Structures are given as C-alpha cells and as structure tokens.
Amino acid sequence: MSSINRVSLLGNVGSVEIKEFGNERKLVQVSIATSESYKKGEEWIEKTEWHKCIFGIPNLAERATKIQKGDKIYAEGAIQTNSWTDKEGKERSNKEINCTMFKTHLKNKNSADMSDAEFDAKKSNSDEAMPF
Secondary structure, three states: OOOOOOEEEEEEEEEEEEEEOOOOOEEEEEEEEEEEEEEEOOEEEEEEEEEEEEEOOHHHHHHHOOOOOOOEEEEEEEEEEEEEEOOOOOEEEEEEEEEEEEEEEOOOOOOOOOOOEEEEHHHOOOHHHOOO
C-alpha cells in the first residue's frame, strides 16, 4: 500500500531567515502561523499553531527570499524530521515542512513583484514555467 506525505498550509508569515551558502545556494526558513477558532461554552477560543517551513530547492529558495513578515502565504510540502544529539548528550528532534510550492498575497505591495504569484518547484526547470 502506498503512503502520502503532503502538507498544505494557509497562514501568515511570522519570521523569515535567509541562509546563504557557497555557489549562490540559499536556504529560506519561514515560520507560518495558522489558527482556528472554536466556541467553548459562551467563550470563543483561538488556537494558533506555528510551522517551520524550509525552502531549499534553488529556484524556489530564490523566489522565497521576497517573502516578508505579515504576508499571507499558501505553501505545500512534506513533513521531515531532523534528529541530533545536543551538547549534553540528549537526543533531540524537530519537524519541519520541506516546501515544494508556495503562493503569496503580499501585505506590503511595495516590497516585491510576487503579489498573487505562485511558484511551483516542479515546474521551475525552464524559464517558461515561471508564472511571473
């Protein structure tokens, strides 16, 4: 039987961190907040979840550098788990979304040319595939 590891998020960008490596490679780490509301008795409760999203595919990472705090974003990818041993010898792990596609609706329209733009890493092998 097959399995699927696919995540779709629609939320707001909290922070953006860009890491640059040799050969012009970039890794963009974006925190995305998603929230839900529900009623408990007479009170409305809002629950916010934060998701660590990684944009590492070369063309995708380059476009992701234009994402800014406050942007509304739709992102797709797969969950991956990273494990390591910390300085005290304790086993640690975290989960993140390895993104393969995103679409933004920019809050700051002067910041970039990506308003309502979509970028899919699977289509990024040719310039014709670039939607903007």
